[in-house]
Amino acid sequence: MCPQVLFSNRKPGRIATMEEYRQSGGYKALSLVVGKWTGKDVCAEVQKANLRGRGGAGFPTGLKWLGVPQEGAYPRYIAANCDEMEPGTFKDRILVHADPHMILEGMVLSAYATGAEKGFIFVRPSYESGARILEREIQRARDAGYLGRNILGTDFSFHIVVHRSGGRYICGEATALLNALQGNRPNPIRPPPYPTVKGLWGRPTVVNNIETMANVPHILRNGAEWYQGLSRSSGSPGTKLFCVSGRVNRPGCFELPMGTTLREIIEEHAGGLPPGCQFKACLPGGASTRFLTSEHLDVAMDFESLAAIGHRMGTAAIIVFDHKTCLVEVTLNLTRFFARESCGWCTPCREGLPYLGDLLRRIEAGEGEEEFIPMIRTMCGHLWNAYCALAPGAASPVESLLTNFEDEVREHIRQRKCPCKA
Amino acid sequence: MAYADLLPGEMRRKLAQKIAESETAREQAIDVMTILQGHFGYMSDEAMLAASELLAMTPLELEELATFYNFIYRQPVGEHVIHVCDSAICWMHGHESLLDHLLSRLEIRLGETTEDGLFTVLPVCCLGYCDHAPAMLVDRRIHGELTREKIDRILTKLIEESHSLPGRK
Amino acid sequence: MPRIIIDGLEIEVPQGTKVIDAAERLGIMIPRFCYLKSLGAVGACRMCAVTFLQGPFKGVQMSCMIDVQDGMSVSTTHEEAVAFRKQVIEWLMLNHPHDCPVCDEGGQCLLQDETVSGGHGIRRYRGKKRTYRNQYLGVFIAHEMNRCIHCYRCSRFYQEYCGYRDLGVLQMADRVYFGRFEDGQLESPFSGNLVDLCPTGVYTDIPARHKVRSWDLNRSPSLCIHCSLGCNTVANARHRTVWRVEGRFNEALGSEFICDRGRFGFGHTNHPIRPRRAKEGSSFVSLKDAMKSAAEKLRHIHATFGAQAIACLGSARNSLETQTTLRSFCEGLRLPEPHFFVNPHVKKKVCGAVARLDERVAVSLNQVAHADFVLAVGTDPLNEAPMLALAMRQAQRQGASLVVLDPRPSFLPAPHVHMGVAPEALNGVLGGLVRKAMEPGERENTALRSRGFLQSLPGEPFFRAFSDEQEKVDAVLSGLKKSRNPVLVCGTEVVRESTPSLCADLALLLKEVKGRCGLFYVLPGANAFGSALLSGSGESTFLDVIQSMERGFTKALVLVESDPFVHFPHQERLREAMKKLELLVVLDHLPSLPVQTSQVFLPTSTLFEVDSTFISQEGRVQWSRAVHEGGIPMEQWTGGTHPPRVHSTVIPGRDFRACGEILKEMARIVGGKGKVFLPDPWSFLERGPSAPEAPSRGNRPADGKRLIPRESSPELFPLQEGHFTLREETEHAFELLVVEAVFGTEELSAHSPAMEKWEWEPHMWMHEQDAFELGFSQDEVIGMDLDGGTLEVKLKVCPAMARGVLVLPRHHRLQWQKFSDFSMRVPHDCMRKS
């Protein structure tokens, strides 16, 4: 069993109580830091630990926090991102159901680091039970003095509110999330200015994924070096929550050291593929990453190693496809998902994705033409010039379908039907 | 406040308080609409007008939000709204045939409401239950590892419950 | 200032210039849809992509989103950018219905242009096109959503730029929809700009819809003459019909937008009831004969009763050519000076304002939009000069605070402080605010000359009415204190005669203290400024003329595009007085009341039929070009069939001439050949040094020149007794304020069929408390027994307006002219519910 940090209190079928969290060292970081360290110290420690965002982009968290202006511009806000709508990703749900106080403590610490006085947890509609848990535990933390006015008797105050989304994938994008929180249409806003300078109601705002937040208490309590030691890779410290789904025997969410190989995750932790199924490809980091083939199964799952072979960590949601699954159809499904969830702001995404979907649908239905292949390729290239990262994300699986499985696509066109279907 | 007067006093008070506690009224738009659609069954025009009064937004401003989101219903829906996940993982796990089964059981097409007004079936993207695929959400409660039998059980239970309610046959 | 190289050409631009604008300065038009300078950049359409070769950005980037920085080199023709733009236009065309043949945008459609320039010609997409349902958006603009390419210009203009909240963005993904919550008239009086803004044909102009193709239209640079701001427009005509008016960019006005009154108010020129044929008594004659007959009749009166028996009345809707020629006409024939104002108080105020506007303080509309504090006194911007309201909103969006001191309810579409001050208290409240805002420190700094003036301003008593609105007063004071670039806006309609001049004094004072302060007057009518310049120095007013008519001294009245019934408060009295005339000559193009009773009627051209000049309220001369010859619109002449089946060698209904030309011709006849010498009309305009001389036409002042002196009066701060008095509160009467509304009151646009469809019921406003005390409530019809009969009008109550006043928009369908004189008081006891 690998060391469990975020999941140290995870038990089947139940949620860690505040007491359990405390007994495992919870809220110690808070008493260690609040009133004793400066906010800048906290940022520095987090930066030293080289914690990188777990929401998809992998941005260094300490650096993000340091982007909050030193002077002026109060109030400031924290937005914890628990929107999680990328297909294949469910780690935030498990984390909320495992140990909600870890998230709360992480938020309080990030607020302390950046001088924020109010935080929001942005929760998607299908996580209604998570939202209730969070609300309940917020009340408990407040009663215990970990939240609210004068935390631990100091003059530091911080409040957390659970904000329920109306449900749309784009709301997870940091700037769209801020718009959604304010009751505006959730269109992204391209920085600069960054949310850390001009976020909610024009005030500095830190947006982090809740898994990112949950790492913070451990880093502060045990130090940056300890944190680095958790990892099997040199560049990406800490552990990571990996979601495995698709064609595996034991789909689920596993906390493993950064740098664990993909093969180990799939074969050992997720129990390998069911009998009679052979590995064909997987998406290593959620629906907006590229198909990864068996040739790379031994890649270490960390930011650098994946980047080295042209892949992305994304949300670390591994979706496994077996040899019987038609990847054209998978890609079509993903493309339809992105097209449907586009906010409709910019042309490439709003018009380009349905167009791509139409071409893929024709290929899958046996109406494809050879010329579709170069069309799809160029169109994917152009999607990278969209306004936000949704469309480039949507292009990723499609591009890699053509890179890795061009023959399969051509077969569809040649046979005028899907070769995977009987 | 002509339309907000349609609401029960208690609900109105609670909503007003909720709105008063937030940074700006519009921040509460989704919550207010969710609560009102619980009360009205869906966000009817009256419900929209009531919400716009409470939130001091124009009906258009509210409509800009209502029509963006998946979980705000501007059309009548059944008593139970079933959102069936159609994203990649559930799809791999037989989403299509399960959906067919569900729809033929209810004798409707996707997006429609049963004649008795009990069920509406809508598609939805990944629900975040890929470890329990295939999944669907019934009245915001998740059901995973779906099979035909499981779907039948869920439906039967809901139908029985509704029949045991006073005022229903 | 940073320099950039675009396609090998180098250019230096001001800091903060976008690459797309820098390119435009070089004459390189980078394709764009969402970007519009006035709205700012949002990067939604992705059409303006260019390739950045050197500098901090690399590769394909949106040129609208990036400010020019030193060291940048950009290519608009680089293959990557070209390929991407081609892809974008293909995307945008996927769902566009190819309905160009029946689309009114066709021929002036940005989407057509960019499709061609982007090189997208062959359709590859075979999917189904999306379709939408359209909405009814009211009487001005039609909705055709299938054409939409989602540039977001409309919603951003409507909500962000204008501040209205009933049109926006619905749905998401590829179903994004621009529309309203439900069908209905758009609430914004600026909605017509959507037609110009929309890069394709989603919003089209209803009066012109399906009537004419854009390439067939005659187009000319024109002006809006429906208020005093003088927004620039483009007039469009064909088949003897003016079809459409569009906005035109002007630096001084700062935008290319116009209000709906300006856009849809042109219908009078095409109107079937426009009087087009000269008349003598009740019979139609040729213009030539009518001129001759009018001249002979005038000569007869001249000879019999002397020149003093002839009076001339022009108006603020006259072009400058008409006004100067009228002045020259009177001078040449030795007639009394012409009048241009019916209301003597208004005359005083406008002349006072014009006399005080000088280069030290005068600001343009664009400068109002860049002020950091705008204090509007005695004006209702939205209703009197709609684009002023938008300029104030733009100032506010950049952080300015806005204050309106005005008795009326305030409809400014921007957050502002409104103090409902009655006209008689305006001077006091204004003076008091300025006095209080000048902190001791600042007061010390004030030069000696103005210190006495500052100290003579009133103090507390005028704030008494605002004792329970202390927060408001404090907000105004702190705004004024902090401001470094304030602008005073002053109306001339409901204020007292001394207010315009007080505002000029205060502007000078503030300028002395702050180094900078603007003064911006709102005048009643497109050429009210010219009216004031040409009114001459005489003390006599049109009221004197009426008295003289009543006494039988004035025998002849010449109405020069002017209808006294619109402004004279006692219709019956005017009618009786006119009956005593021996001769009424009317020159006009509006079907006014006097046209019917005139002995001689001489039809004149409208703005669209003759080159004309107008002076806007900031003293700026602006030229307008004729767009067509005029004549009875083909549609009316042929009964709507096309091509015409009736032919003639002369243009039907074209027997009219410019007012000035008619006057000249009549002078020639009256004086007899060679006997009359008419002074050069333009000689009446000589006024102090002004803007740098630009080429003028003949002696006509140059387009854009400001006719204001460097310094208006040598004497500063001529504060007089009686400027600050308060009315006794015991008086049981309302002061009636007859005011302007965006729609339905202005003379020309009231004759526009499009505008007539914008129905609203005549009504009158009263403070909620006043109404309560009299037992009246909202929407009741109130009857008032007045000297001239009973006036019945629907009541609207408002908690945020001055007490003791009745605000009555002079709706053209309401015969409000039943008062005894110009200072109208309505005793409480003559009012009742009816």
Ligand SMILES: Cc1cc2nc3c(=O)[nH]c(=O)nc-3n(C[C@H](O)[C@H](O)[C@H](O)COP(=O)(O)O)c2cc1C
């Ligand atoms: C289309 C899109 C959807 C996203 N959805 C999520 C999400 O559901 N949850 C999340 O944490 N981050 C999401 N992100 C990433 C966020 O933009 C942002 O990078 C992240 O929340 C920052 O937190 P982190 O630094 O802790 O990763 C999304 C990004 C994009 C472009």
Ligand code: SF4
């Ligand atoms: S890529 Fe464009 S349309 Fe798509 S979600 Fe981002 S901003 Fe919206």
Ligand code: FES
């Ligand atoms: S004009 Fe630059 S993105 Fe639209």
